[in-house]
Amino acid sequence: MATKTSLTETGMEVLTNGQITKGLEVFEQPAGSKLLTHLNSCVHCGLCAESCIYYLTTGDDRFTPARKVDIVSSVYRRYRTFTGKNLPWLVNARELNRATTDEMVDLLFGACTMCGRCTMHCSIGVDIAYLVRTGRTMLSNMGMVPATLQSTVNAAVESGNNMSIPTDEFVATLQWMEEELIDEVADPNARIPVNETGARILYTLNPREPKFFPLSISAMAKIFFAAGESWSLSTKMYDVTNYAYFSGNPSEARLIAERLRRETGDLKAKTLVLAECGHGSRAFRWEAPNYLQEHFPFEVKTSVELIAEYIRDGKIRLDPEKIKDVVTLHDPCNLVRNGGIIHEQRYILKHFVPDFVEMTPSGTDNYCCGGGGGQLAMSEYNDRRMKIAEVKAEQIRKTRAKIVVTPCHNCVDQLSQINITFKLGVKIVTLAEIVADALILENEKK
C-alpha cells in the first residue's frame, strides 16, 4: 500500500498527522491489561540479548530484544504517560517521526522473526514478540509494511492464496498427485477428494506445496488413505498461511481467517486440519478466533496431532526399518513455543525412527531457523536472514543427522537454503513425508 507523506524543505519525508494518529491508535487496541502491562514492564536489564539469534550471530547491540521493546514502548511513553509527555528526556520517550519509524521498520520487520524465544526467558516476563507485533501493527496502520511482505498479503487477499495459484492449475496439480497416489498405493480407489461436503476433515495446504512441492500433498493423502479417513480439500480456500499476522494488519488477517472459517462451515467438516505450517497453525488455531471474536463450531487441529492420533489408535502402521539414517527434528517456533505442540512430533518420530537425535537446545527452547516472522517474504533482508541461520546450521551439524524433519513448510524453505549455504549435506523433509515413506500398506508397490 503506498504511503502519502510530505517533504520537508531539506527533502526528508515527514509523517502526516493522519499517519501519526493512525499509528498511535495501536495503543487503544482492546487487549485487556496485556498491552499496558508489557509496555510498562521492561527494566532495561539487557539480559535477553543472548536469547536472540540476531544478537548472537551479529553481536550488534541494536538487535537485542530489549531494543525492540524499547522502540515501541518509548513511543507509548511519549504520547501516553505523564512522565513521557512532560519529561521525555528522563525516560527516553520518542517522537513518532520518520527517524523513529525507519528504525522501527528495520528492527521490527527486518530484525525479528517473532519467534518468542526472548519472551520465554525475559527476566521480568515481558511478552517481547507481542510488542514487536504491536509495533508492526503500528507501522501497518501508517502504511509502512515492507512492500515485499505486503505483496504476499495482497496476493492472499486478492487471489485466495499467497502464491496467486490459479484454480485450474491447482486442480491439475491435485489430479496429477492423485494419479501418483493411485500408483503408489496400488489401489485404483485411492483419491484426493476435492470440495466434498460432509467429509469429517477439511484439510489445508501451504501454497508452497502445489506450487513447488506437490509430493508433500500426496504424502499426506497417502496417510489419509492408510488411515481410511474421510477428508477433503477445498479448491476455494485451502491456504493455511496468514501473512497478515506477520504484517500486523488485523483487518487483512481477519479477512483471510474468515474465508477458511466460512469454507469449513460450508463444507460441513467436523474438523479443520491445519497443514504443516508453523505460523499458519498459530494464526488460525490461536489468533483467528480472536480476530473473528467467536468460538469456532468445529474442531481445529494440526496434522501433527492427527498423525500422532492415527498411530496411537492403530490406524496407521509404520515400518521401523525403513529409515536407517540419523534423524533430527527442528521445532517451528509458532507450532511449539507459541502453539503447545511439543511432544506429538517426538512421539511420532520415536515410534519408527531408530536413530533419533535431539538438537540442543530443543522443544520450547529451540532456536528459530531464521525464516519466521515473514523473513522469507522480505528479500531485502536476505543477507541478514542467512547470517542468523548460523545458529541453526551449527545446531544441525552437531547432531550429525542426515535427515532433518520439520513440521513446517516455511522452515523447510529456510532449512533448505541453510543446507546449501552451510554445506550441511542433509535431507530436509516434513513430518508427513517421512511418515508416508515408512507407512506399511497392504497393496503398496515394492
Next chain:
Amino acid sequence: MQGCGITETGWLCLVNPDKMHWYHWISLASLGICLLLSLVHLIRLIRLGRPTEYATPAGKINPAIGYSFTGAMSPAKKETAFLHLPTYFAGIAYHLGTFLAILLFFLSWTGITYPVVLRFAMAIFLLATSGCGSGILIKRMLKKGLRSLSNPDDYISNILVTFFQMVTAVVLLWDKAYPVYFILTSMLLLYFPAGKLKHAIYFFAARYHLGFFYGWRGVWPPKQA
C-alpha cells in the same frame, strides 16, 4: 525511650506524634502520594482485566500462572538467569535488600525496637545488598550495549534504591542520620510511580499474562512426554 523506634534513642512513632519532625511529615506525605499513584496504576490494570480468548484452550491457566511465578523463574529454566549468574544473584540480593529496607521503613512507624546484634546484622546485610546495587549500576555504565539501552531513569532509579539501602543501614547504627534517611526515602517514594521502579507493580501483571498466554496454549507448565 520505650516502644518508639528501631534504635534505643528512638525513631518516629505514630502513637507519639509530638516527636514528629518536619522530615517525618514530608515522608508521610510522600508515602501517601506514592500509594495513591501506585493504586491508580493497579486499578487501571485490574479494570482492564485479562484479554478475552476465543480459541479453545489446550491447557489449564492456574497451574501455568503458578509456574510462571515459580519454575519458569528458576535459574535452571531461565536463560537470562543461567547465562548471567553473578548478575542474577546480585539482582536477587539487591531486591531482598530493598524489601528489608521497605519493611524497616514501615516498621519504624510502629515503635518496634531491635536488639543491637540484629541492628548490626541488618546493617551489614543492607550494605552488602547496596553493594550489589552499585555493581549493577557500574555494569550499566561500563557495558556498551547496556549503556546504549539505558536512559536517565535507569540510573536515577538504581541510585535512589541503592542509597535508600545504604542510608537505612547507616540509620540502624547512627540515629543522627534520620533527617537524611527520611528525605531520601521521600524522594524514592515520590519517584516510584513515575519511572521504572513501578515495575514492582507491573512485574506481577507481566508474569500473570505470560502464564495465562502459555497456559491457554498448553505450553506451561511443561508437560511430561
